[in-house]
Amino acid sequence: xxxxxxxxQGSGLAALIAIAAIAGMGRVWGKQRPxxxxxxxxxxxxxxxxxxxxxxxxxxxxxxEQARLLVRQNTPFTRYDLRGQAKRLVVGTPELGEAVGGWxxxxxNASTNRAPQEVxxxxxxxxxxxxxxxxxxxxxxxxxxxxxxxxxxxxxxxxIKRVRLTQHLRIDLNGDGTEExxxxxxxxxxxxxxxxxxxxxxxxxxxxxxxxxRVRTVPLVREVNTRAIPFSAPNGYRILGxxxxxxxxxxxxxxxxxxxxxxxxxxxxxxxxxxxxxxxAGWGV
Numbered sequence: 531x532x533x534x535x536x537x538x539q540g541s542g543l544a545a546l547i548a549i550a551a552i553a554g555m556g557r558v559w560g561k562q563r564p565x566x567x568x569x570x571x572x573x574x575x576x577x578x579x580x581x582x583x584x585x586x587x588x589x590x591x592x593x594x595e596q597a598r599l600l601v602r603q604n605t606p607f608t609r610y611d612l613r614g615q616a617k618r619l620v621v622g623t624p625e626l627g628e629a630v631g632g633w634x635x636x637x638x639n640a641s642t643n644r645a646p647q648e649v650x651x652x653x654x655x656x657x658x659x660x661x662x663x664x665x666x667x668x669x670x671x672x673x674x675x676x677x678x679x680x681x682x683x684x685x686x687x688x689x690i691k692r693v694r695l696t697q698h699l700r701i702d703l704n705g706d707g708t709e710e711x712x713x714x715x716x717x718x719x720x721x722x723x724x725x726x727x728x729x730x731x732x733x734x735x736x737x738x739x740x741x742x743x744r745v746r747t748v749p750l751v752r753e754v755n756t757r758a759i760p761f762s763a764p765n766g767y768r769i770l771g772x773x774x775x776x777x778x779x780x781x782x783x784x785x786x787x788x789x790x791x792x793x794x795x796x797x798x799x800x801x802x803x804x805x806x807x808x809x810x811a812g813w814g815v
Contacts, residue, residue: 568660568775569597571607571621573632573793573813574649577640581624581633582795582811585776591808598624598633605635609653612699612771614661619653630792630813650786652771660773662781665699665712672698675738678747679715683732686754693734697769703739704780704802711738712769712783713747722766725790727755735767735785741803748805750785750798763789770795782808791815 567587573580584597592600601624609617621635654660676692683690693715700709715734716722722733735750751767765787772781775797783798783805792814799806 567600568654568777569600569605570775570795570797570809570811571635571651571653573630573634573795574651575634577637578634579621579637579651579653580627580630580811580813581635583797583809585808587777591776594632594811601635604638607653609651610661610771610773611652612665612667612769614664627813630815632811632813650768650770652773652784654773654775660775660777661771662705662774662779663702663772665701665769665772666709668698668700668711670695670698675711675713678738679713679734679736682734682736682747682749682752683754686752687756688730688732688754690730690732693732699769701772701781703772703783703800706802708740710800712736712772713738714767714769716766721764722788723790725761725763727759727762727764729755729758731755731764733765733767735769737783737798737800737805739800739802750783750805750807751787751796763791765789789814 568585570582570584571579581594581598581601583594584592584600586592601621603623605621607619607621609619620638622638624633624635627634675698676695679693680690683693694717695713696716697712697714699712702708703710713736717731721731732755733753736747737750738745738747753764767785767787770784770786772783774780775782780800783800785796785798787794792812794812796807797809799808
């Protein structure tokens with residue numbers, strides 16, 4: 531199995547991100563309804579960004595190979611952060627990325643003198659604003675959520691009472707007026723950045739929500755190591771943002787992940803009852 535395939539299957543994703551919602555092509559750029567055509571670009575290295583997939587109203591969720599056909603020269607994007615702040619960028623025609631795989635597009639008029647450092651992105655294009663609601667950061671010390679996340683790790687054989695939270699966000703994902711909770715947790719900051727694991731290392735991203743009269747905490751991604759491994763490729767994760775990519779009024783979850791030689795992105799939908807992964811892509815050696 532290739533390193534890229536291992537990476538995608540093992541983590542669900544690892545990468546820096548940019549979601550590009552492309553609403554319209556040719557002379558109707560920016561005039562189609564939200565979600566009519568949305569391209570997701572994931573990895574930024576210097577002036578280049580990598581395509582991860584797409585949503586097409588006529589065909590549903592699309593792979594990176596299918597999505598790159600929707601990107602043309604001078605395609606505009608708006609880059610958002612978790613607070614909804616925006617910055618414009620424009621990209622050219624996609625090319626095949628020989629070194630790390632996938633398809634990339636170069637930002638038009640971007641400086642080529644910058645070091646090729648990976649930067650997470652969440653960029654969307656089109657006239658409609660897909661950032662319908664903004665995640666609210668919460669305290670990283672919450673005993674209820676620390677214990678509920680720990681229970682997910684115990685289900686994988688790790689004896690632990692509380693986790694070390696690295697993100698804690700509240701946001702109404704499906705627009706029903708009730709906020710959901712997004713959590714990420716890692717045993718150490720070095721998880722996903724070094725080619726080894728220590729005994730007890732873990733990485734977790736979970737969604738906590740109410741459905742059917744009860745509260746559920748479900749893992750989006752979960753990695754547990756019950757023994758030390760001198761050479762390994764564990765993943766680290768970060769929630770990049772929540773955006774209405776397909777135009778249904780609900781917010782998708784954009785998750786960035788990384789390991790020591792690669793990056794990726796995974797997109798999840800949430801309908802109020804269940805979470806589903808719809809886009810996965812990764813780039814690495």
